[in-house]
Amino acid sequence: MLATSNQEVEVQLVxxxxxxxxxxxxxxxSFTVHKGEFFSLLGPSGCGKTTTLRLIGGxxxxxxxxxxxxxxxxxxIPPNRRExxxxxxxxxxxxxxxxxxxxxxxxxMKRVPEAEIRRRVTTVxxxxxxxxxxxxxxxELSGGQQQRVALARALVNNPRVLLLDEPLSSLDLKLRLQMxxxxxxxxxxxxxxxxxxxxxxGEALAMSDRIGIMNNGRLLQVGxxxxxxxxxxxxxxxxxxxxxxxxxxxxxxxxxxxxxITASGLHLLVKRAGWETPGDQVYVxxxxxxxxxxxxxxxxxxxxxxxxxxxxxxHFVQYRIHVGPFTLQTTIPYGGSNRIFGxxxxxxxxxxxxxxxxxxxDEEGRNFDGYSPSRRDERAERTxxxx
Amino acid sequence: MNTIRRERYxxxxxxxxxxxxxxxxxxxxxxxxGFILLPLMIVAIYxxxxxxxxxxxxxxxxxxxxxxLFAQATFRGAFFxxxxxxxxxxxxxxxxxxxxxxxxxxxxLAAGNFLRAFILSPxxxxxxxxGVGWFIFFARxxxxxxxxxxxxxxxxIVLPFVVAILTANLSxxxxxxxxxxxxxxxxxxxxxxxxILPQIKSGVIISALLAFIVSFDQVESSIFLVRGENNTLxxxxxxxxxxxxxxxxxALSTLLIGFAAVITCATVAISRxxxxxxxxxxxxxxxxxx
Ligand SMILES: Nc1ncnc2c1ncn2[C@@H]1O[C@H](COP(=O)(O)OP(=O)(O)OP(=O)(O)O)[C@@H](O)[C@H]1O
Ligand SMILES: [Mg+2]
Numbered sequence: 001m002l003a004t005s006n007q008e009v010e011v012q013l014v015x016x017x018x019x020x021x022x023x024x025x026x027x028x029x030s031f032t033v034h035k036g037e038f039f040s041l042l043g044p045s046g047c048g049k050t051t052t053l054r055l056i057g058g059x060x061x062x063x064x065x066x067x068x069x070x071x072x073x074x075x076x077i078p079p080n081r082r083e084x085x086x087x088x089x090x091x092x093x094x095x096x097x098x099x100x101x102x103x104x105x106x107x108x109m110k111r112v113p114e115a116e117i118r119r120r121v122t123t124v125x126x127x128x129x130x131x132x133x134x135x136x137x138x139x140e141l142s143g144g145q146q147q148r149v150a151l152a153r154a155l156v157n158n159p160r161v162l163l164l165d166e167p168l169s170s171l172d173l174k175l176r177l178q179m180x181x182x183x184x185x186x187x188x189x190x191x192x193x194x195x196x197x198x199x200x201x202g203e204a205l206a207m208s209d210r211i212g213i214m215n216n217g218r219l220l221q222v223g224x225x226x227x228x229x230x231x232x233x234x235x236x237x238x239x240x241x242x243x244x245x246x247x248x249x250x251x252x253x254x255x256x257x258x259x260x261i262t263a264s265g266l267h268l269l270v271k272r273a274g275w276e277t278p279g280d281q282v283y284v285x286x287x288x289x290x291x292x293x294x295x296x297x298x299x300x301x302x303x304x305x306x307x308x309x310x311x312x313x314x315h316f317v318q319y320r321i322h323v324g325p326f327t328l329q330t331t332i333p334y335g336g337s338n339r340i341f342g343x344x345x346x347x348x349x350x351x352x353x354x355x356x357x358x359x360x361x362d363e364e365g366r367n368f369d370g371y372s373p374s375r376r377d378e379r380a381e382r383t384x385x386x387x
Numbered sequence: 388m389n390t391i392r393r394e395r396y397x398x399x400x401x402x403x404x405x406x407x408x409x410x411x412x413x414x415x416x417x418x419x420x421g422f423i424l425l426p427l428m429i430v431a432i433y434x435x436x437x438x439x440x441x442x443x444x445x446x447x448x449x450x451x452x453x454x455x456l457f458a459q460a461t462f463r464g465a466f467f468x469x470x471x472x473x474x475x476x477x478x479x480x481x482x483x484x485x486x487x488x489x490x491x492x493x494x495x496l497a498a499g500n501f502l503r504a505f506i507l508s509p510x511x512x513x514x515x516x517x518g519v520g521w522f523i524f525f526a527r528x529x530x531x532x533x534x535x536x537x538x539x540x541x542x543x544i545v546l547p548f549v550v551a552i553l554t555a556n557l558s559x560x561x562x563x564x565x566x567x568x569x570x571x572x573x574x575x576x577x578x579x580x581x582x583i584l585p586q587i588k589s590g591v592i593i594s595a596l597l598a599f600i601v602s603f604d605q606v607e608s609s610i611f612l613v614r615g616e617n618n619t620l621x622x623x624x625x626x627x628x629x630x631x632x633x634x635x636x637x638a639l640s641t642l643l644i645g646f647a648a649v650i651t652c653a654t655v656a657i658s659r660x661x662x663x664x665x666x667x668x669x670x671x672x673x674x675x676x677x
Contacts (some may be wrong), residue, residue, distance in 0.1 A: 080569045
């Protein structure tokens, strides 16, 4: 487990629901964030991430349920009386103030002495590498610089909880990676609790102690990046975090350790999950890098296929392989003793049943379209073959 | 070959139509400006006339009508009364108009549109009708004479201008900026003072100047509310002209034109940088709420 320095609870949501007219933006969401933790909310656009953050910050109040900060129920306490600060998705810097005055605003509101304001603003501007821009107007800054000012404006107040709504989304890739490291370092050094909203799974995996995956207003799974990667709880989570192959089938029989699945004529074995009974509609989730190709260590599931597509990605090679009615994706490290397979080549692929995860094909299962390229191919393939 | 020639023809056609368009625009502008300025210039020239009767061009020049004007205590009194009433009406309209505009700009209720239409209605109601109405109203409550009826009447007349401009300005603001201020510890009053007002500063100044000019210019709406001792400047001028036709009024008008020009220049200077097209949809009453 990734360590959170302290297990004291800082933020807690209990069964929080928020509706806007007919839209249920957040539905019965509960989770706990510990002191000093870097907690991310991850999910596709419109899934309710911003609304959840706004409920914590006090910009919205729950229809039902309760938000607790530091053990206190927040009820309808407004944002100016909560010990949280927010970095807004659309930044919301003060256009009529200079960089310095933007950052100083929170301290001025708290009537901090002028000398201390000067010192703290200078320090925090150094921290976000914006020294020398003090007198600039906001309109005279680039998008990335504005983002850093927005960050500084929140950080300077030393909040107990910092709420960040996609703070790096308008930066180019290089600056984004650099700022990710910076943010992570800042968070460690300051020991501030971060609740970080993003729809970029790479960002969430790299930075977070724990991640909450949201879809359609609901929190599907909370766990460390590795837990979620290894044990996704729904097909949606599996395809949203990392690349994955999802093979739809039904349960044949359940054995002591493994469960047998029939998927469009293919027979597969997968580690037993415990809840399944014969006849259940399920998905088998197998990560591309867990599939072996023409290996002498073939175990468990051995299938024959034909290479349909090959993509060279630098340190690894990605293949799409037609196996019966499915298109499976594999990735093999480039170099060493690994050979490169040719297009159209017949290959044997295999994987250990314990490397795969059995998932319920439930309501969530229908909502992951578009997040798993192999799945889309497979469907197109299947419609083609039935005609 | 054919297509090339055709393209050339089209190109030169576009060039020619462009030149023609520019020329037409300039001519229209010159004509329009002249149409507005010429009468004013004639008034200005006439005010320096040597003789008391209306003849143009004047046979000789003098400044005696200005001297005559400054000798008239009634004009001086009426001027300061008009300025005082204008400033008072503008101040009240701003104090009432700002919260009203904030509510109108932020509400999502259908009632907002009715309220807006109601507040803007004095713009389209004939002023003489308003004037008669107020006369009856203030007579009933025995409040004819003095400044108060005039100030109240003028407030109602200038309020639409203030509300139209301020709602347009406020609708253009990004509400998350106010949320950010709140997040940083500002309560409602501080958000108003440090975040909302600075952002609409130019709108406040422009609406104040416009309100003042509109108030200063009122005749029909005020004529039933004055009783001699509290005549406003335009009414005093009207009364003077009924008795005398000498260039004194021209001299006064020339000074007022200068006064208006200063205010207009100030307005333009302030509004430079803010998007005036912002104002248009709301003046039409279309752009409702965000
Ligand atoms: N003020 C509001 N009024 C009405 N509907 C809203 C409001 N705010 C959010 N919603 C709706 O609630 C849902 C969740 O919105 P939210 O902004 O929380 O999504 P998000 O996960 O932050 O999306 P994104 O990644 O695009 O920012 C959406 O369907 C949105 O249309
Ligand atoms: Mg959002």
